[in-house]
Amino acid sequence: MSDLIPPYHHPDFSTPELTSAPVVSTEASPADGVVPRNFHGTSNYPEYVHLGGGRWVLAPESRMDSVLVLDGDQLEVVEARRVRKGQRVVVGRTENGEEGIYVHTTGFEPEGQEATDKFAFRTRGTRETPFSRSYDELYQVLRHDRDHGHIVWVLGPAVAFDKDSRAAMQGLIENGYCHALLAGNALATHDLEGGYFRTGLGQNIYSQELQPLGHYNHLDILNEVRRAGSISAAIEQLQIRDGIIYACEKQQVPYVLAGSIRDDGPLPEVIADVYRSQDTMRAHARKATVVMALATQLHSIAFGNMVPSYRVEADGSVRPVFFYIVDMTEFSADKLANRGSAQAQAILTNVQDFMVNLWNNLKDS
């Protein structure tokens, strides 16, 4: 594993430019949820502020498009909507120390750089990019971080539509490969429908057959869970014995179901307020060492916005956060990059196969 986790280099703060950098400035927020005009917006890279006397402090974690609130020596990354009137917000939009702020984009990169050809094929990642090593690295990362990290899964509903991929996800949860699961009402509802009726939206998850009156399965499972009052009570009463949500409940893996305007039902645990959903998701973003974002553009980009590219461990060491996105289209991967999550690694395929491959490899280890 040590090969997989590249060492982190802090910036060299002894250069003339940085030794002469001013102390960072702050301004008071003028109102709740409003920040000073010249606020510094955070990226997902490690960012440092100069507190004076050559003392640069690294933000303990980060989030895209938020602000730095300074309270004494305490530096916190806060969404603008959560800033309270009067809090001191770091101001300045330079990134190389000119205003006491340093954004460090190359901390995990090895020294040295190869010359580049003037002409090359295949400079862009697509579905034709070879993914063998991506898988091999992923297997190692997951095996390591099962015990030494925090693996967060962000799942679109398609994972629950197929018998084998649903079983693979269940296996991963039961074997410790999932420390938190983020999804929407649909994933959980389809999964519970699969557990009770063997269908997803009325289509058999194995045979593809559309069941007669099958669309009622979707509505009935919602009604039954609402009648039971909670997912855990419903699993008990309906004697559901397999699936993704079942495994989370049994293994006590926390899951967050963020509501959306597409929801039927919803299930009782679904969070109706999207900003409360964000806050709940971000609690996991702060802990994540690996993110597996599968077949959901909405949740992937939402969580991508929240996840720093690094994590400061308890012993003060800094490691990267791995972010994998699995999707069928270049567009989704590009969109994640275009919203700032440039470090996300795309594997372009159907999540059904992805899950089966993953589980085939990890189940015996």
Next chain:
Amino acid sequence: MSDLIPPYHHPDFSTPELTSAPVVSTEASPADGVVPRNFHGTSNYPEYVHLGGGRWVLAPESRMDSVLVLDGDQLEVVEARRVRKGQRVVVGRTENGEEGIYVHTTGFEPEGQEATDKFAFRTRGTRETPFSRSYDELYQVLRHDRDHGHIVWVLGPAVAFDKDSRAAMQGLIENGYCHALLAGNALATHDLEGGYFRTGLGQNIYSQELQPLGHYNHLDILNEVRRAGSISAAIEQLQIRDGIIYACEKQQVPYVLAGSIRDDGPLPEVIADVYRSQDTMRAHARKATVVMALATQLHSIAFGNMVPSYRVEADGSVRPVFFYIVDMTEFSADKLANRGSAQAQAILTNVQDFMVNLWNNLKDS
């Protein structure tokens, strides 16, 4: 226009099967937000219930995956989550009168049916399907319903990213072609950024150039609107003079901004609770005669779930609701169909061109 709106045929309730149909049954809901086990789930087709003595009543409007609540002779289509304990809910899952319920899927179809070849090319709609007539019909529909209908636009953010398509949408609003606009925080924010900075997420909406520090434009516009307290106050203070939201404000066209977990900011008008968003959107679904759903899978499917395939006019006549979905992929159109909105007509293209084409044709009429 009369050619475009096909006449509606009520079912023939004088057939032996239907004259002998029983009166519809109801059961009381056992708890708030929970419905009886054998509830009848609604489709987006016209549905009738038999109240006795051969009196069949058409639901005044509909919504996919909801239930029928009967209060005396009053028939209402209600989401299960909104049903209150004790309300009488129609039960039964047959569709041809066996339990006093009739689902009418062919009301707008002409009589007679052609023989089908055993072999044919091009039975599935794709990007290669010719759309010339779709456009011509659409122009006619929009011209007619500008004055005699209720045109609802459901917009993804891409519409605001391009100067010409943004101007086209502004033109359509200013010329009466939009009676309500449904979108998310992103569309409105990008549009206001376009109005103030000429960029969308920092990229010039005309030249494609990425502005230095351009990603701040996105954050700054959010901060400024939050500081102003409302979109309308911000438009005033920032002297924004064009764009989609500007046009809505000026023309007093209602718009609904439904929150999502991807939101930055958000703008003050964004609705945080997704079920309140649904309720607000559905108020427009009840009035819609044309739906234009552009470049947003989330909002298109959400609204598709809410929109009936028909509308009962004030004079009791029944007309179809036209539902156009414009997207780049067969997958999005198929997904809408797979979620029950089979009547949606897909035009597979980039919304930028779609908007420009539309406006070129409608602007002089």
Next chain:
Amino acid sequence: MSDLIPPYHHPDFSTPELTSAPVVSTEASPADGVVPRNFHGTSNYPEYVHLGGGRWVLAPESRMDSVLVLDGDQLEVVEARRVRKGQRVVVGRTENGEEGIYVHTTGFEPEGQEATDKFAFRTRGTRETPFSRSYDELYQVLRHDRDHGHIVWVLGPAVAFDKDSRAAMQGLIENGYCHALLAGNALATHDLEGGYFRTGLGQNIYSQELQPLGHYNHLDILNEVRRAGSISAAIEQLQIRDGIIYACEKQQVPYVLAGSIRDDGPLPEVIADVYRSQDTMRAHARKATVVMALATQLHSIAFGNMVPSYRVEADGSVRPVFFYIVDMTEFSADKLANRGSAQAQAILTNVQDFMVNLWNNLKDS
């Protein structure tokens, strides 16, 4: 396996319509490569012609968009470009016996038909369709037809770009799962580059790294094979020891490399004349019992046009030909259907994962 191969029902020629059907008519072709104006065009379904006295003859194989040439009692399906002046061509465009021609589309369907709901989710196949059973059936089909059928692979270049999928294809060939391979210059060139340089178009097939001057690998392998004079000589001289083409050569599995206007080189074995390529491919189409078409729209549709939906075995029994298409987009699968190959079964995924899954399952059997 017997479960997998549905029994075939000949049409019932004893119905009044068919007993009174006229003898089929023919006309002489007016010139080489030109057919009579009222020619009958073939589909990929079983087609019968009435030779008189109630004797209906099934075409021994078929091909889309060709004609039926009758020579005495001998019925042959011939591309119009290959018809010679004076040959007798079946005329008539009806399909139910009216002119002595019967197109049989339901020979493999079970009797009886279920009632259809008026409303259903998920009527269209997409990437979200569950493929578990498709895989399970495919495993069985391939195991059976390895010994009792003729499995034809149609490969796009992406199969050779990834180390694991390339090795999986090699394994399948070496274990008897491939009776013929159809591809273009690119697949073979990339595969040989992989064998000699471990790259595909200069990108390492495992690590994804772009090699310095890597685009020369592509050109060099072409030059070396051309210098050697043949692929087999080059494999010998360059000591290539793995890969798809290597396995074909070693196992004496025939392969057809059809030229295209995109070709560099080309390799010496590539066929320059596209109609000679068609003829060579069709020789395999006549024998195929399973077609695996992966990640190539051009070759998939080309071969789809040539493959009948049925095969008449030596003992006169009729079985279906299974046609699997593996691609990333609904568009490709739809396009194949839109060009007449409606029986093709789509598995929407990345071929890399598809190959790895397949081989994981088949390698130990």
Next chain:
Amino acid sequence: MSDLIPPYHHPDFSTPELTSAPVVSTEASPADGVVPRNFHGTSNYPEYVHLGGGRWVLAPESRMDSVLVLDGDQLEVVEARRVRKGQRVVVGRTENGEEGIYVHTTGFEPEGQEATDKFAFRTRGTRETPFSRSYDELYQVLRHDRDHGHIVWVLGPAVAFDKDSRAAMQGLIENGYCHALLAGNALATHDLEGGYFRTGLGQNIYSQELQPLGHYNHLDILNEVRRAGSISAAIEQLQIRDGIIYACEKQQVPYVLAGSIRDDGPLPEVIADVYRSQDTMRAHARKATVVMALATQLHSIAFGNMVPSYRVEADGSVRPVFFYIVDMTEFSADKLANRGSAQAQAILTNVQDFMVNLWNNLKDS
């Protein structure tokens, strides 16, 4: 227009590195169609070789993945398959003069370079990229090069499937905006079917209706043209009066129909040998100043391989060749870039709309 055509800067050959560069080396080709092992492979950039005494010669045109043949002072870019035994081929794989070869990638770039932000949204082009200026520039380019350049269109069949886009292409040809048209058998066949039957593969090009027995239209038009012996004779005899091919014939615009393994028919003018097709297409590549590649991956990449990024005018001045690719997916645009045509500018949309937009703008100028 002068704004649109950036000035070209030759390299500065007076730098110490280049003044000390050796004379370029050549080796004799060992056999027909085989080149020396250390051959220099060309890109689509301007490339210079040092002939001695500080005299650097620019290749008069170029082609990706070919070689430089030197005959006295004459430098020619030749595909390896066309090199004859004994011809002198430039050898060396360095690009900065080390072996007397200089590849010039920045000749059209303005001096100076902006600093880059560490963090930015939207660095990758997608369907959400604004295309307004791309269109505006394209209009100007086409207006200018109608009279002063050579505009080559590379068309996929979808252009002929829709009435309006087919008419737009006809209009462009008739108004001088097309100096050569490259396509396959399908485009021409569908277009002629449209002219004779008003269908494309049996589907009405306006109403989308599938005609009864419509698939015969495709076969019948092929048979009729083959009967007539040539496209021009068929247009005469069948009294075809509109369409793309009709316009080419009437305006005497040359067109190349390259055969492929998917072809039915084919039409008499289709070239069966793919390398002869390449040679014929390349004759147009040498003259092209603008390439419009629409909705065809095969032909776009094939032609992209042949087109230099620059053209030397009669007066010795050097100008860029504009290459536009119009397609629905990021994958196609990325693939073109991954095959070396990095300068191609993508417009991601449906070609139907693209054509209509283009023609609406150009028709009155």
